[in-house]
Amino acid sequence: LELPKKSEGGVNLVTYEDIGGLGTQVQRIREMIELPLKYPEIFDRLGVEPPKGVFLYGPPGTGKTLIVRAVARETDAYFINISGPEIMGKFYGESEARIRNIFAEAEAHAPSIIFIDEIDAIAPRREDMGGEKQVEKRVVAQLLSLMDGLKSRGKVIVIGATNIPNAIDPALRRPGRFDREISVSVPDRNGRLEIIHIHTRGIPLSDDVDLGRIADITHGFVGADLEALAREAAMTALRRILPKIDFELSEIPYELLTQLEVTMENFLD
Ligand code: ATP
Numbered sequence: 001l002e003l004p005k006k007s008e009g010g011v012n013l014v015t016y017e018d019i020g021g022l023g024t025q026v027q028r029i030r031e032m033i034e035l036p037l038k039y040p041e042i043f044d045r046l047g048v049e050p051p052k053g054v055f056l057y058g059p060p061g062t063g064k065t066l067i068v069r070a071v072a073r074e075t076d077a078y079f080i081n082i083s084g085p086e087i088m089g090k091f092y093g094e095s096e097a098r099i100r101n102i103f104a105e106a107e108a109h110a111p112s113i114i115f116i117d118e119i120d121a122i123a124p125r126r127e128d129m130g131g132e133k134q135v136e137k138r139v140v141a142q143l144l145s146l147m148d149g150l151k152s153r154g155k156v157i158v159i160g161a162t163n164i165p166n167a168i169d170p171a172l173r174r175p176g177r178f179d180r181e182i183s184v185s186v187p188d189r190n191g192r193l194e195i196i197h198i199h200t201r202g203i204p205l206s207d208d209v210d211l212g213r214i215a216d217i218t219h220g221f222v223g224a225d226l227e228a229l230a231r232e233a234a235m236t237a238l239r240r241i242l243p244k245i246d247f248e249l250s251e252i253p254y255e256l257l258t259q260l261e262v263t264m265e266n267f268l269d
Helices: 021-037 040-046 064-075 086-087 095-108 134-148 191-200 211-216 223-244 255-256 265-269
Strands: 052-055 080-085 112-117 157-163 179-184
Touching: 021 040, 021 052, 021 064, 021 157, 021 179, 052 064, 052 265, 064 157, 080 086, 086 095, 086 134, 086 179, 095 112, 095 134, 095 157, 191 211, 191 223, 223 265
Parallel strands: 052 157, 052 179, 080 112, 112 157
Antiparallel strands: none
């Protein structure tokens, strides 16, 4: 089990600036997670309980993981990233012990964030589970009791992400558990424009590139699709100069490098 710490190893180098089209969601996650982790005294003073669990739901590739990484970096919280299928699969049979260890580790290093991606794999609706699914039932019960028992409220926050919110055991959503939700949706035209700006930041674009037009015609694309689009356009541009590369040389001539530009056509290909 990988436990990337704080902002080490490049895993966590995401900032809010790298997130496009999710202004409202970022704002809410900052209030719900960054504030209590950084300034628990605000919540004490207000007499309001900070959250223990937050659900992020929305289609794949819309930026759920990205938001969590950004908030972990921003708060400098101890960050534990696990995935539901990984817990249930690789560690089958020792899943409950794994979850217990993760919570113990998080409490020991608080402030911490436990991020459970694809939480539906750990905590499917109990009534959907047949008699042979005893392990899943025990894992759900274990997760609930660990959350109920969290001592350092506000200092350990569990974030669960899922593409299918209705597949989650409703017991998880009761007050004191995952009682806040943030929906991360497919970006609209302006969201797409922000995202495409982010993913072309490092790419040399020719003057004819009209990012607004790209945003207009990419209806239905999520962040991950737009990232792939920018990468593909860059690779198409590379293929154009590939025949001119002399592989005998140890370095690409500067002149050739300056010809490496991504055009509108490369995006439309
Ligand atoms: P999944 O449900 O499949 O885990 P996810 O919602 O967690 O998906 P991410 O892993 O956050 O999606 O997104 C994948 C990649 O797509 C990101 O690393 C990022 O490069 C890009 N991306 C997704 N959404 C955005 C966004 N809103 N702004 C900028 N980039 C984005």
